[in-house]
Amino acid sequence: xxxxxxxxxxxxxxxxxxxxxxxxxxxxxxxxxxxxxxxxxxxxxxxxxxxxxxxxxxxxxxxxxxxxxxxxxxxxxxxxxxxxxxxxxxxxxxxxxxxxxxxxxxxxxxxxxxxxxxxxxxxxxxxxxxxxxxxxxxxxxxxxxxxxxxxxxxxxxxxxxxxxxxxxxxxxxxxxxxxxxxxxxxxxxxxxxxxxxxxxxxxxxxxxxxxxxxxxxxxxxxxxxxxxxxxxxxxxxxxxxxxxxxxxxxxxxxxxxxxxxxxxxxxxxxxxxxxxxxxxxxxxxxxxxxxxxxxxxxxxxxxxxxxxxxxxxxxxxxxxxxxxxxxxxxxxxxxxxxxxxxxxxxxxxxxxxxxxxxxxxxxxxxxxxxxxxxxxxxxxxxxxxxxxxxxxxxxxxxxxxxxxxxxxxxxxxxxxxxxxxxxxxxxxxxxxxxxxxxxxxxx
Amino acid sequence: xxxxxxxxxxxxxxxxxxxxxxxxxxxxxxxxxxxxxxxxxxxxxxxxxxxxxxxxxxxxxxxxxxxxxxxxxxxxxxxxxxxxxxxxxxxxxxxxxxxxxxxxxxxxxxxxxxxxxxxxxxxxxxxxxxxxxxxxxxxxxxxxxxxxxxxxxxxxxxxxxxxxxxxxxxxxxxxxxxxxxxxxxxxxxxxxxxxxxxxxxxxxxxxxxxxxxxxxxxxxxxxxxxxxxxxxxxxxxxxxxxxxxxxxxxxxxxxxxxxxxxxxxxxxxxxxxxxxxxxxxxxxxxxxxxxxxxxxxxxxxxx
Numbered sequence: 001x002x003x004x005x006x007x008x009x010x011x012x013x014x015x016x017x018x019x020x021x022x023x024x025x026x027x028x029x030x031x032x033x034x035x036x037x038x039x040x041x042x043x044x045x046x047x048x049x050x051x052x053x054x055x056x057x058x059x060x061x062x063x064x065x066x067x068x069x070x071x072x073x074x075x076x077x078x079x080x081x082x083x084x085x086x087x088x089x090x091x092x093x094x095x096x097x098x099x100x101x102x103x104x105x106x107x108x109x110x111x112x113x114x115x116x117x118x119x120x121x122x123x124x125x126x127x128x129x130x131x132x133x134x135x136x137x138x139x140x141x142x143x144x145x146x147x148x149x150x151x152x153x154x155x156x157x158x159x160x161x162x163x164x165x166x167x168x169x170x171x172x173x174x175x176x177x178x179x180x181x182x183x184x185x186x187x188x189x190x191x192x193x194x195x196x197x198x199x200x201x202x203x204x205x206x207x208x209x210x211x212x213x214x215x216x217x218x219x220x221x222x223x224x225x226x227x228x229x230x231x232x233x234x235x236x237x238x239x240x241x242x243x244x245x246x247x248x249x250x251x252x253x254x255x256x257x258x259x260x261x262x263x264x265x266x267x268x269x270x271x272x273x274x275x276x277x278x279x280x281x282x283x284x285x286x287x288x289x290x291x292x293x294x295x296x297x298x299x300x301x302x303x304x305x306x307x308x309x310x311x312x313x314x315x316x317x318x319x320x321x322x323x324x325x326x327x328x329x330x331x332x333x334x335x336x337x338x339x340x341x342x343x344x345x346x347x348x349x350x351x352x353x354x355x356x357x358x359x360x361x362x363x364x365x366x367x368x369x370x371x372x373x374x375x376x377x378x379x380x381x382x383x384x385x386x387x388x389x390x391x392x393x394x395x396x397x398x399x400x401x402x403x404x405x406x407x408x409x410x411x412x413x414x415x416x417x418x419x420x421x422x423x424x425x426x427x428x429x430x431x432x433x434x435x436x437x438x439x440x441x442x443x
Numbered sequence: 444x445x446x447x448x449x450x451x452x453x454x455x456x457x458x459x460x461x462x463x464x465x466x467x468x469x470x471x472x473x474x475x476x477x478x479x480x481x482x483x484x485x486x487x488x489x490x491x492x493x494x495x496x497x498x499x500x501x502x503x504x505x506x507x508x509x510x511x512x513x514x515x516x517x518x519x520x521x522x523x524x525x526x527x528x529x530x531x532x533x534x535x536x537x538x539x540x541x542x543x544x545x546x547x548x549x550x551x552x553x554x555x556x557x558x559x560x561x562x563x564x565x566x567x568x569x570x571x572x573x574x575x576x577x578x579x580x581x582x583x584x585x586x587x588x589x590x591x592x593x594x595x596x597x598x599x600x601x602x603x604x605x606x607x608x609x610x611x612x613x614x615x616x617x618x619x620x621x622x623x624x625x626x627x628x629x630x631x632x633x634x635x636x637x638x639x640x641x642x643x644x645x646x647x648x649x650x651x652x653x654x655x656x657x658x659x660x661x662x663x664x665x666x667x668x669x670x671x672x673x674x675x676x677x678x679x680x681x682x683x684x685x686x687x688x689x690x691x692x693x694x695x696x697x698x699x700x701x702x703x704x705x706x707x708x709x710x711x712x713x714x715x716x717x718x719x720x721x722x723x724x725x726x727x728x729x730x731x732x733x734x735x736x737x738x739x740x741x742x743x744x745x746x
Contacts, residue, residue, distance in 0.1 A: 063688075067690075067701055068705050069523055093688070093691070095693075096690070098703055103684065106685060107688055110606070111605060275502070297707055
């Protein structure tokens with residue numbers, strides 16, 4: 001695979017693995033990959049194209065990547081709520097999650113919908129910096145119920161807001177209450193306690209920590225949390241932005257700690273998908289699993305109440321255990337929407353309590369970003385997750401959303417997989433990452 | 444009638460008894476052919492097999508097991524991916540594209556085959572060479588072009604070629620013409636020249652020579668090409684994905700992606716969807732096999 005030359009080329013051709021979560025064996029992956037690789041990426045170099053003239057029509061179009069049945073249904077209900085509230089007719093254009101992502105670059109440069117769904121953090125800032133997204137700072141003036149962490153995640157490099165958060169989910173260590181009660185396990189508060197617990201689980205015939213990295217992205221979660229615990233949020237973000245050296249002792253310490261924990265992880269992780277790892281937790285063969293809240297999808301309805309989690313324990317007491325990964329999904333506005341007023345009205349609505357309430361009522365698998373929403377409909381797990389994120393001092397977006405997607409996919413995925421295969425040569429691995437980083441972070 | 448068949452049977456059986464001894468080369472050939480056949484059939488059969496099993500069962504027992512039979516995957520796939528709508532989209536694109544390709548290609552082929560002028564070979568070369576261009580390399584100019592070419596609103600709600608069926612039809616016609624011109628011109632060259640002399644003596648215009656003399660004679664070639672083109676254009680995935688942005692307008696091949704979840708992909712469901720999408724091509728292939736195979740060699744030799 002030849003390496004594209006510009007940042008934009010990279011961005012368009014890569015499937016962000018954390019969100020894609022797709023199984024590479026699926027029949028279409030190859031075709032889709034080729035399409036994205038050869039097609040969309042190259043467009044980035046092109047300039048802009050004419051956009052429709054302003055009109056005072058009563059419609060607004062929404063590009064949605066929520067193609068799974070349940071979220072799709074929720075979006076339909078939120079849009080119906082918007083129509084009732086404003087009298088403006090929203091037209092939802094749903095494109096499947098992965099295709100939407102692969103095509104985002106030519107989507108934005110072609111004729112994008114007035115409002116479209118996207119991700120917070122680096123991914124949003126990237127398009128904002130390219131001038132492909134509309135400034136929605138004045139919408140933020142009318143929004144309420146968002147914590148500063150969410151506002152920060154919605155702000156572009158120029159200090160303006162380009163994003164309205166809608167939902168998010170945290171990464172944490174999940175376990176089955178029944179297993180832990182039966183064996184008398186306690187939630188570990190420090191790394192030492194985690195090690196002791198792991199040793200005990202091994203003795204009891206369990207895999208202490210379920211682990212899978214066949215698709216490349218799940219291991220990023222482990223790296224993120226270790227780096228956040230050992231070096232703190234700011235270092236993590238700077239490292240992701242290419243400002244810190246991967247060869248530094250700080251990063252080496254992260255991998256050393258990981259290497260120490262690897263014996264507690266399920267072996268042969270590279271041949272396993274996260275679904276399979278989650279099933280080992282569900283089948284009570286593994287003791288715990290560090291993953292996103294979506295792990296619950298692998299549990300039957302009657303087992304949902306048996307699922308619990310804790311945030312990854314503290315490693316360095318001066319840094320604490322308050323930062324975590326919690327990817328945020330939300331809405332952005334096109335650069336030149338057909339009707340800016342309507343688009344902003346829609347953004348205001350989807351950021352409102354009303355929209356959040358509709359989401360809470362209809363989808364038990366997400367958390368809504370607006371803290372003003374009525375969350376009495378949350379399950380115990382959701383409540384706990386919301387509390388966890390609410391108490392977080394800093395929220396990272398997950399490795400592949402916090403850094404250049406090309407760096408995440410072409411450098412970090414193979415590097416982490418190599419590390420899992422051979423955890424001995426950390427020095428060589430980090431040198432190789434650093435060298436590749438320098439060739440990617442050029443501007 | 445019945446006696447005739449009866450008396451014939453021993454005669455037919457006789458040569459079989461005198462068959463030559465089996466040679467090792469022949470065994471090797473059949474082993475090879477068998478292996479190739481398995482290699483080609485395996486993925487399809489595997490997909491069919493997988494599509495008929497429930498995810499819960501395969502998740503618990505692995506794919507190398509038997510059981511968990513269900514037909515639900517097909518029902519779910521049809522519903523979630525909205526195949527009904529997308530099949531219709533494929534028809535909107537495929538039918539006009541095939542008809543237009545055949546018409547335009549036959550026009551060019553007729554001129555190349557029947558008229559002697561300086562640029563004959565150049566023209567044929569041009570059309571054939573277009574086959575060699577990697578389509579993806581043309582994406583950027585095409586994409587830019589398509590976003591600039593306006594269409595009236597009654598033709599497409601996007602008001603440009605981009606994100607319209609017209610655009611996709613045009614792209615497919617453009618890319619398929621080269622091959623069709625090549626095949627048809629060689630076929631037409633093989634038609635006896637006397638026919639045209641006779642037609643000219645009778646005062647037939649060029650158009651009549653084309654439409655009433657050449658086209659009826661080209662029916663086998665056109666049938667073969669139509670079969671091939673329907674399959675190719677129907678299977679086309681790349682352009683539909685990059686030149687469309689409205690999910691509801693995607694043809695069925697691109698809409699197969701709808702079955703992939705955000706975090707989770709049910710392979711059994713995707714298999715069922717793939718089998719559904721493959722059915723039209725399989726039907727066309729099995730019904731029109733003869734034309735299909737002939738189409739590949741048509742015009743390969745001039746009579």
